[in-house]
Amino acid sequence: MSKYDPLPSWQEGKVKKRIIEFVEQVTDESSEYFVEPADRIATFDNDGTLMVEKPVMAQVAYFKRKLLNAGVLNNVSTVQRIFHWLKEILFDSGSLLKLTLYFFRQGITTDEYRASVALWIAKARHPRFNKKYTELTYQPMMEVLAYFEKHSFANYIVSGSTANFIRPWSKTSYNIAPNRVIGSSLRTCLSLRNGEMAVKLEPIPFSIENRSRKVLSIERRLAQRPIAAFGNSYGDVDMLRWSRTTKQSLCVLIHHTDDVREYKYSPDSFFCLGKNTLQYANELNWQVVDMKKDWKQIF
């Protein structure tokens, strides 16, 4: 390896080696795996892949705060009950959407929603690490994003959280422009507010980005297949499988194995009935990141 190490927080090993080999192959014009810059699409799940998602995803923590502020949850035991339930359904984006619906029943504009998220994320702190959520992005993944970008990849986020929850901070945290964030969303309508046209959120789901929906949304948006895809859960399996259908591909599963520095948990939700995530990873030769062993540094 040259003096320049694009992934300094990664332990030397199989996964790091493969990521670097992949980038070298697709950017080498003489390689049979060369890919034109316009086709170097990389897609990343957000929660649990680029940033911490335990004990609850940032979007859920935001909703919790909003519910408390609104006096909807007026005693701690109710809060505990609701969040116990939320933990249970963490991998079910549908339930996240139900909570979202509750908030938007009175109708706010997309601008207002993004502004509210921006205010919250500038101050909110993670209960265990006592750091801002934007400080709890994974350093090794930030290196992957930067390494890809340096080699003319277009990095996209494809998240079960709402796109408008991630957009206010995607540029500063990931150097990913808001228009490269694909995520769940509500229906919208045009409305006149203060004599100005605005786009208002309606309490009706428009898209829930999970499992096959991640594939369909990427295809609808880009009409291209990602050559690299990163995820950490069953909800990302289809996206990784689809990415793998390109001639050259890099499929990476982040496995949460480190309960000392972060959390230890399974990539599967209880909705997984057939093959589980690690079985897919094994069968299709994905790169599985063992966070405890592969990452020198987490945040």
Next chain:
Amino acid sequence: MSKYDPLPSWQEGKVKKRIIEFVEQVTDESSEYFVEPADRIATFDNDGTLMVEKPVMAQVAYFKRKLLNAGVLNNVSTVQRIFHWLKEILFDSGSLLKLTLYFFRQGITTDEYRASVALWIAKARHPRFNKKYTELTYQPMMEVLAYFEKHSFANYIVSGSTANFIRPWSKTSYNIAPNRVIGSSLRTCLSLRNGEMAVKLEPIPFSIENRSRKVLSIERRLAQRPIAAFGNSYGDVDMLRWSRTTKQSLCVLIHHTDDVREYKYSPDSFFCLGKNTLQYANELNWQVVDMKKDWKQIF
């Protein structure tokens, strides 16, 4: 004006002057109208704005050929009747979608659909001009696209035709990447074909990009307002109105006034009940292109 003329096919006049003034203002860091490159979003309707749409839109001509090939229309009078009807509903994208549905009832993949369009557009000729459709893009608009791009604008197509109809040729014709084409679409599903994952079209509309839907789709995709918008019909009115809510904006309506070199027709459909398109243009000070007078050259 300097020796360099960014819009040589445009007659000197109010519209050309305003387009150039707009670009100079938004790119001049000392101007109060300066816009950061990342926010220089320009949106363009396709049919009738960037390319000829008479006697029928390219997508409709494509469907006509497919119907004939399939033997669905087996005599000329049926064809004539159907296309008389199509002409009547030209501005109603819903009907276009109905026709689309007819085609996709048997289920083809998005890759197959784009490949089929690519084959057709490489050969099909316009009935009056006897040229390929891609040769019937408006030269003055090609100059606007290039001028904007030179000044770090991101050009987007926002069309009532299906996005996948335009994508196969958007890069070569407009230098607009397929992922910057927003258009009508059908629902899709994941399927296994020949042992490979593919995205299959379902005969159910997903989005019909017309009027307010153009605004909502841009907002959903980019979370940004265009600072420049170009259209030619009532279906584009909301997009232009929305663009105008930015501090600095350029709203341009292409008015088809030249029945000698192209076609002469109203921007309104018969679905327009309240204010009509030219009334909006007048009231909101949009730039109205009189094709006969403002364009030295059409194609």
